[in-house]
Amino acid sequence: MSNTTTKRQPIGSKAALSFANDDLPEIKREWIPVNATLPAVPLPEVDSVLGNFPGFRTVKIKISEDPASKDQDLARIRHVFENHPGTQIxxxxxxxLRVNEAIEIIEELGEIKLQYFEQPVRTIGELSQLREEIARRGLATKIAADESIRKVSDPLRVFKEQAADIAVLKVQPLGGIASAAAIAKESGLEVVVSSALESSLGIVQGLYLAASLDNLNYDCGLWTQNLLADDIIAEPLEVLDARIKVAVPEIDLDKLERYRVTDDREKFWLERIERCRKLLET
Ligand SMILES: [Mg+2]
Known part of the structure; x- marks a missing residue:
């Protein structure tokens, strides 16, 4: 396949086909530590959002897309730091952000040491520039790449150019568990297994990736299913002490019917999966 765009377009479908048809990887751990996620909500809502994540040890705080909201972002981060001592942020x-805006946030946080800063800036060039600036100022913040891995034609470019310290890996955009595991290996970096907002069935694929890796140094971003109003599996994933049990859940067929997409949408997805299957065979 010579056309990269065509090849990458149905990549989520590749992950779905792989999960449906390929063997699951050998697992090295049965419980996967996961992190809380705090979206850019107003300060008075922070505690109720965090209440969805009992026992969390790590929280990922989303920075607002509007740089004018920097003060609110800093206030949320300080609130978590002060009210949840010992939590990794x-x-x-x-x-x-722009490079200078990312530096400002890191410097204004002062004594609040970040576990890492994920995709502060958009391009691989800016990520490199930011890392140089961090080093030049004697700061120690690690930079993680997410969009620079999953939204580019070469997921390894960010590592070849040494633009990140940590790789955020998501099964679906990277074409499945095995393909994400291969990128983890090739990148040679520490990895964080994460997901977009997925149903539990999507989350489970990330759990298997995390369970199959030799080293798992960071809590995984695989605890977002409880942000959804409902799910499509019979029993919720087993969560204990901010860890999720690795297991294939049973699908709830009634719920699958209840949340069924429109006929047009279903047709779109079936055609896309079929197109993907053919591409994978060539
Ligand atoms: Mg991200």
Whole structure:
């Protein structure tokens, strides 16, 4: 396949096909530590959002996409730091900042040491520039790449250019558990297994990736299913002490019917999966 765009477009479908048809990897651990996620909510809502994540040890705080909200972002981070002592704090800006804005946030946080800062800036060039600036100022903040891995034609470019310290790996955009595991190995970096907002069935694929890795140094971003109003599995995933048990859940067919997409949407997905299956065979 020579056309990279065509090849990457149905990549989520590749992950779905792989999960449906391939053997699951050998697992090295049965419980996966996971982190809480705090979206860019107003300060008075912070505690109720964090209440969804009993016993969390790590929280990922989303930075607002509007740089004018920097003061609110800093207030949320300080609130978590002061009210949840000992919690590891990581930030995620989804590439919304400029290099100088990211540096300002790191410097203004002062004594609040971040576990890492995920995709503070958008491009691989900016990530490199930010890392140089961090080193030049004697700061120690680690930079993680997310969009720079999953939204580019070469997921390994960010590592070849030494633009990140940590790789955030998501099974679905990287084409499945085995393909994400291969990128983890090739990157040679520490990895964080994460997901977008997925049903539990999507989350489970991330759990298997995390369970199959030799080293798992960071809590995984695989605890977002409880942010959804409902799910499509019979029993919720087993969560204990901010860890999720690795197991394939049973699908609830009634719920699958209840949340069924429109006929048009279903047709779109079936055609896309079929197109993907053919591409994978060539
Ligand atoms: Mg992210």
């Amino acid at each position: 990581r930030l995620d800006a989804n590439g919304a």
